[in-house]
Amino acid sequence: MLGFLVRRLWQAAMVMIVISLISFSIQDNLGDPLRELVGQSVSEAERQKLRDQLGLNDPFLVQYARFLKRAVRGDLGNSYFFKRPALDVILDKLPATVELVIGATLIIVSLSIPIGVFAAINPKHWFARFTVGASIVGISIPVFLTAIMSIYIFSVELGWLPSYGRGQTMNVYGWTTGFLTKDGLVHLILPCFALASILLPLFIRLIRAEMMEVLETEYVKFAWAKGLSSKRIWFVHALKNTLLPVITVGGVQIGTMIAYTILTETVFQWPGMGFLFLEAVNRVDTPLIIAYLIVVGLIFVITNTIVDLIYGLVNPTVRLARGHD
């Protein structure tokens, strides 16, 4: 297990180094920090002097090392637009995005497991057939279209739910949350469902397929032969092994989820990181773009590592198999 842990952490570190290299080369090639500082009216000789002072003429690796040193301390430069540290600007918006992802995850978990299990146990039932059919339609509808359609139906036509923003939020120890106010919860409904809509059908199909496979295995047949109750077989024996591949796919899909927050946040003008990122792109706010890349990269790497470790814990064969190659 220790070897597995070390290897996994090593890989995570490599990925972060690649991300930081990419971020640094973006910073290096986009925009001129000198122009941000002094404007156009400075002579070429003075510019060169300033460049030397700022270390902009140093070799690539020296500059990169300096960038890394500052990045590790959390200093990613000031946002050109907000005139504040870019990392602070991003972290201010982090709670909005995280709550969106949490809400969508809750919806996915609480719907896909019961529906998937039901469809696997009763494959001939009309509801099972309906969900399997509906899931292929669901997969085919891009997340931003679900968002637009739901705004059109529930906000514009019916006027039931708000179409943009977070509504009223509460500040709990520096974390702004929409989960504790009624207005905030109402604002969460549409964006969370839109974000969940892309992965929900995928997970229903996955859980159904895995569960059906598990129900055919010898140990489940043996459990039937032992005369265990059907509830125990379904929910204790079979469900456990069904959830194994679901954890892996879930880990991979966290990336998809974060990417889709950009789309969802754009449609709902949700004041989160993704919305901020697109604004930063339009304003050519390089420090903010880089801060987003690093924060999101870090979230990716941390969650992927955790998911892999959990998977290693619950499925010993992975540890062994990977230990030998």
Place this chain on the structure above:
Amino acid sequence: MISRWQQFAQSSFVYSFRNDAIAIASAIVLFACLTASFSAPLIAPFDPYDPMQIDLMDSETPPLWQQGGDTRFFFGTDAQGRDLLSTILYGTRISITIGVFAVLLQAFVGISFGLLAGYVGGRLDSLLMRVADIQLSFSTLMVAIVTLAVFQVAFGTELYERLAILMLILVIGIAEWPQYARTVRASVLAEKKKEYVDAARVIGFKPSRIMVRHILPNTLSPILVISTVQVANAIVSEAALSFLGLGMPITKPSLGSLINSGFEFIFSGSWWITIIPSIVLIILVLSINLLGDWLRDVLNPKLYKD
């Protein structure tokens, strides 16, 4: 002696197609989309790229069946006064072109790497698969959004708009190669053990010939199955990127940029500018996905599962 065509017509492949109503229906819909969009210059009532044919006075005309509709504009017009039907036809053509070429690029890169990784094995294999794992853990869309955003900033909007089609194909094409590589590698590993490969090796064929001429043809059915899904995914990715303003410019809209341009108008009642292209996009993607589902059931390849 029966001809190849007869042999094909009597195969179980065609038989199962004939007996599957959903497969037939989606094939018809897909065929209609393809013909209509690729003959757009012939059948579209207007040329949306020609500013002479656009009159701003016609903007936001509702579709024909709604009050205030104009007989010239079946689906109504967008905010610039362009005929929505023509714009959709041209836009679908762009969306499909980008989707197909992006998948061809994915397939080329992914199949080459998959063949090499599976056949050569060893260090090359573990390196390529590790890279594929890492790239897959960052979702395609994320990679594409970041890359395109950076290029847009670097090129400036004007140059970027001219290169948009190429950039979209490159970015979507390169971001998804691991899908192919993993599938191909898995089938190569299974095929490599078989006797015909040993026979070819004993005859003294070069590894490149064995890979391309002997092993590759036997991995075609999984490639075919993921290709359909990948085309659908690529079309959706393109639409999403264009919706974010990182794809096709509004002067040369794909379905995604059309949806984007109409989005702000659904609040003022002009729903058709966004909703009609959305429905076209959904129908297109759904028909491809349904065909893909059917293909998977028929060919039943052992897809890479993990």
